[in-house]
Amino acid sequence: MEDFLYFFTFQDPSITWVVLGITLLGIGSAYVGTFSFLDKKALLGDAISHAVLPGLCLGFALAGEKDPRYIVTGAFLSGALATFLSSWLKKITKLSEDSIIASILSIFFGIGIVFLTVLQKSGNPEIAGLNSFIFGNAIGIAETDLLLYGGLSLTIILVLSLFLKEFRLMVFDPNFGQAIGFPIQGIRFIFNVLMILAVVIGIQAIGVVLMAALLITPAAAARFWTNRLSTLLILAGLFSVISAILGTYISFVIPQMPTGPWVVIFLSSIALLSFLLAPKSGLLPRLFSRKRYVKQMHRDHLMKALFKAKEAKREVLSLEEIRALYPFHKKEIEHSLQVLTKQGLLIQDPQGVRLSPQGTSDAMRIVRLHRLWELYLNEFLHIAPDHVHESAEQMEHLLTPELEALLEQRLNYPALDPHQVTIPREAHDA
Amino acid sequence: MITQVSHPVLEVHDLTVSYEQHPVLWNVDLSLPAGKLIGILGPNGAGKSTLIKSIMGLITPTSGYVKIFDKALPEVRSRISYVPQRESVDWNFPASVLDVVVMGTYGKLGLFRRPGKKEMQVAQDALEQVGMTPFASRQISELSGGQQQRVFIARALAQQADLYLMDEPFAGVDMATETAIFQLLQDMAAAGKSVLVVHHDIHSAMNFFDWVIMLNLHLVASGPKEQVMTEELLRKTYGGKLNLLTQVTDLIRKQDFNPLQR
Numbered sequence: 001m002e003d004f005l006y007f008f009t010f011q012d013p014s015i016t017w018v019v020l021g022i023t024l025l026g027i028g029s030a031y032v033g034t035f036s037f038l039d040k041k042a043l044l045g046d047a048i049s050h051a052v053l054p055g056l057c058l059g060f061a062l063a064g065e066k067d068p069r070y071i072v073t074g075a076f077l078s079g080a081l082a083t084f085l086s087s088w089l090k091k092i093t094k095l096s097e098d099s100i101i102a103s104i105l106s107i108f109f110g111i112g113i114v115f116l117t118v119l120q121k122s123g124n125p126e127i128a129g130l131n132s133f134i135f136g137n138a139i140g141i142a143e144t145d146l147l148l149y150g151g152l153s154l155t156i157i158l159v160l161s162l163f164l165k166e167f168r169l170m171v172f173d174p175n176f177g178q179a180i181g182f183p184i185q186g187i188r189f190i191f192n193v194l195m196i197l198a199v200v201i202g203i204q205a206i207g208v209v210l211m212a213a214l215l216i217t218p219a220a221a222a223r224f225w226t227n228r229l230s231t232l233l234i235l236a237g238l239f240s241v242i243s244a245i246l247g248t249y250i251s252f253v254i255p256q257m258p259t260g261p262w263v264v265i266f267l268s269s270i271a272l273l274s275f276l277l278a279p280k281s282g283l284l285p286r287l288f289s290r291k292r293y294v295k296q297m298h299r300d301h302l303m304k305a306l307f308k309a310k311e312a313k314r315e316v317l318s319l320e321e322i323r324a325l326y327p328f329h330k331k332e333i334e335h336s337l338q339v340l341t342k343q344g345l346l347i348q349d350p351q352g353v354r355l356s357p358q359g360t361s362d363a364m365r366i367v368r369l370h371r372l373w374e375l376y377l378n379e380f381l382h383i384a385p386d387h388v389h390e391s392a393e394q395m396e397h398l399l400t401p402e403l404e405a406l407l408e409q410r411l412n413y414p415a416l417d418p419h420q421v422t423i424p425r426e427a428h429d430a
Numbered sequence: 431m432i433t434q435v436s437h438p439v440l441e442v443h444d445l446t447v448s449y450e451q452h453p454v455l456w457n458v459d460l461s462l463p464a465g466k467l468i469g470i471l472g473p474n475g476a477g478k479s480t481l482i483k484s485i486m487g488l489i490t491p492t493s494g495y496v497k498i499f500d501k502a503l504p505e506v507r508s509r510i511s512y513v514p515q516r517e518s519v520d521w522n523f524p525a526s527v528l529d530v531v532v533m534g535t536y537g538k539l540g541l542f543r544r545p546g547k548k549e550m551q552v553a554q555d556a557l558e559q560v561g562m563t564p565f566a567s568r569q570i571s572e573l574s575g576g577q578q579q580r581v582f583i584a585r586a587l588a589q590q591a592d593l594y595l596m597d598e599p600f601a602g603v604d605m606a607t608e609t610a611i612f613q614l615l616q617d618m619a620a621a622g623k624s625v626l627v628v629h630h631d632i633h634s635a636m637n638f639f640d641w642v643i644m645l646n647l648h649l650v651a652s653g654p655k656e657q658v659m660t661e662e663l664l665r666k667t668y669g670g671k672l673n674l675l676t677q678v679t680d681l682i683r684k685q686d687f688n689p690l691q692r
Contacts, residue, residue: 038523038524040520162542163542164544165536165539165542165544165545166541166542168525168529169533169536171523172519172520172523172525172530172533173514173518173519173533175483175488175514175518176512176514176533176585177536178486178487178488179486179487179488179510179512179514180507180512180536180537180589181504181507181508181537182536182537182541223524226524227524227569227571228524228526229524229525229529232524
């Protein structure tokens with residue numbers, strides 16, 4: 001708790017710097033990542049983040065120490081080479097994009113690991129710091145380095161904001177963009193540069209192995225919540241910043257703990273929650289609305305049974321008779337009885353169960369919809385009368401009053417359904 | 431039966447196009463009059479879309495050239511409007527109907543400038559012309575095929591061009607919408623715009639177009655509807671590919687390089 005307060009009250013200026021840096025980094029990478037996610041280029045980000053390792057090691061070897069300028073330049077160049085190679089190979093070979101990207105990823109990362117091992121054997125005392133590039137260590141970044149990473153992040157954010165319209169066009173409809181004379185190739189080039197930069201700025205804090213997660217996961221999680229690009233960008237940025245700060249906090253509390261894996265854990269939790277909870281597209285809301293629908297279906301069936309009994313001149317059904325109607329849905333029937341009585345649609349007395357006036361009207365509507373739909377199927381879709389019941393069983397719970405009015409109109413307010421049974425209407429309508 | 435015109439709005443000169451080593455258009459040479467509603471007819475794989483894309487500069491031809499308003503494409507780009515095939519984009523992209531239609535104003539806006547009030551108004555007007563005003567803030571993923579098509583046409587209208595190139599704007603569109611869109615295109619032609627439409631239905635082509643181009647890897651016909659919509663030319667267009675041409679295509683594909691490419 002003490003650590004928590006110490007960290008989040010920003011008493012330590014170096015923590016303030018790190019949090020500020022990681023915030024910019026989170027926004028920048030989520031911003032770029034959202035576009036590459038929408039462009040269905042998520043894998044490319046992963047390839048680039050692995051591919052920066054050899055350049056990073058070479059930069060270190062050249063500088064002889066952990067000079068961020070050398071490391072960033074080296075990493076950028078090797079990321080650029082990987083990006084160029086993947087698009088060049090795609091152009092001149094018939095290999096599929098995913099196999100090209102997978103090969104580039106593993107080849108570059110393999111070479112990088114070889115370089116790293118050689119450097120480790122060299123006995124350079126500075127080498128200890130290099131390991132943090134694999135899984136990242138946000139808390140260990142020096143303030144001067146932060147200035148470089150933060151500045152680059154800010155550049156990414158600014159360029160993307162400036163090019164928002166162009167990138168939107170590049171992702172949604174590049175052919176149209178080209179047709180109206182936009183330099184789509186150039187725009188894509190700038191985007192690729194931003195993408196490589198977004199990877200490079202994250203290597204120290206998050207690490208090369210997991211940087212792709214910070215690019216793609218925020219957008220993937222945010223996509224569950226919104227259909228608007230602006231909201232998507234803001235949400236992705238928010239998710240990314242929250243996870244990045246929490247990951248940094250863990251690195252702060254537990255010494256030697258890498259930041260990257262924790263950022264990924266927090267990000268994945270957000271993504272999982274989004275997948276479960278997001279309205280409409282989330283798993284649980286969909287499950288619940290299905291459940292609600294099934295409950296309503298059971299209630300409708302009970303009302304229908306009572307209405308049909310009434311048509312056969314039996315106002316009251318005993319509880320035993322009702323239970324006997326649905327031997328496989330005992331629990332549901334009890335529940336429906338309870339709810340409908342509470343809603344005032346059913347009246348229960350010692351003789352049994354009957355429909356209230358409002359209940360009669362509601363039940364009549366369900367039966368009416370059922371028979372109207374049967375007639376519609378029979379007359380307009382030419383389906384035989386003995387084949388229309390199943391579909392009507394479903395549609396009676398779904399049809400809206402507007403569709404009901406349209407059905408009545410199309411069928412010209414019919415009196416009988418295909419089974420020659422009366423279609424029931426209220427006295428004042430009939 | 432190829433009718434050439436003087437002062438054409440569009441001139442295609444000896445255009446040959448191949449994808450990698452697969453020739454898809456052979457020596458297309460035609461010129462089109464202004465202010466007409468023009469249909470491009472032909473069977474699947476006849477090169478209809480390829481012709482439109484080559485005119486739009488999206489594909490580099492192996493030989494030949496295109497002149498629009500007697501100029502090269504880059505000089506007159508702002509006067510041309512293009513409707514790609516509906517399936518060419520991902521309709522799950524997070525955007526509203528208005529967002530997409532506003533893209534039609536990007537060409538005149540140029541790089542960096544954001545669409546403002548004026549552009550929004552142009553987009554709204556275009557939406558009204560295709561009867562999609564009530565859908566302006568709807569997400570494009572929620573549209574039906576016909577509605578998506580109308581959004582694309584609205585985007586083209588927002589370009590406020592003189593020549594319109596439309597790739598299959600009637601694919602997946604119901605009869606009522608098709609008639610409404612044709613009516614709109616005829617009005618545009620009457621107002622002096624030239625409209626070039628890739629189309630597949632001979633019956634409606636008969637009713638609506640002023641001028642018809644028939645393609646089947648090569649140019650079969652180009653001329654006023656009354657003159658080219660004959661049984662003989664239709665049979666030439668739809669009655670299978672020329673056997674010799676197919677064999678030559680196969681021959682070229684078997685080479686290790688593309689002999690048509692200079």
